Amino acid sequence: MTEAKSGDTVKVHYTGTLTDGTEFDSSRGQEPLEFTLGQGQMISGFEEAVVGMTLGENKTITIASGEAYGERNESMVQQVPRTAIPPEIKLAQGMLLQAQGPDGETLQFTVADFNDEEVTVDGNHPLAGRDLTFQLELVQIAE
Template sequence: MNSLINNAFQEISLVFDIGRDAGFRFPAPSYKLLTHLNACRFLQPRTAPPDRIATTIMTEAKQGDTVRLHYKGTLDDGSVFDSSEGRDPLEFTVGSGQIIVGLDRAIPGMKVGDEKTVKIAAEDAYGPHDPDAQQTVPRTQIPDSVPLEVGMQLQGQTADGQVMSVVVVSFSDEDVVLDANHPLAGKDLTFEIQITGIN
């Protein structure tokens, strides 16, 4: 191979020396030049070693990013309380307070395609159950058109016009006990999540 390369460069030198003496210019390599370069395999494509091939850097989620994820939420008994299956991914801004604190904290550092199981204590989810959030109201305050059932959710309005959701704990002909705690208050939660997009 070394002798082939040396011969190639001697031929190249000879071609250019003759051309220069004759006053020729070489806007492109001569046929002989290409022939020898081909013979020396200089025109064969070269593949970089695997450890030197550039890889795409995946963006990691950080505070202020808009993230999309699929999720499944379960309780300690394994029952599913919510899931994005069959729906669009949940979209939110990291650190904005749009989702519960425990889940929000788990997002930074994740990349598109990453999956994670996150266990969240009640304090970092919907908070502890507050007994003072229960209130007894006269049955007459509930419209007759509403067929009451234990566990059903109702929407009420506070004195300052704020809309809030309550759950029927119990009722009689005279009174209805309503609970303003979130249905998941006081419960530890587990989320299985997968990141589908980061902007």
């Protein structure tokens, strides 16, 4: 049987869950996820798990936070004045905000908390510091 290898474009159905069983993402009921192995398009642990799989194979893997979205960095949680957020934005906990960094890059933040004076924003990826479990099914390999 053909095994998926670096350079192959693959299609994978997946379901991602946290250690408590909470599902955070899934391709089930949608098109499978397509990516090219060896291109760094996926978190490393996910991609490494697909290498060597055969067509139709199912596998469950757990990726430690360090191999997924990294550990949480508390220095990326900051308070900003409410006046720094445009007044037309209706804030809600968990909403995503974007800002432009000093070098012109787009920065993404999650609203962690807010009041009339301050907004607490978190620049960590929402899955940072979390171990992730994926149920994988390899549905296509194209060399």
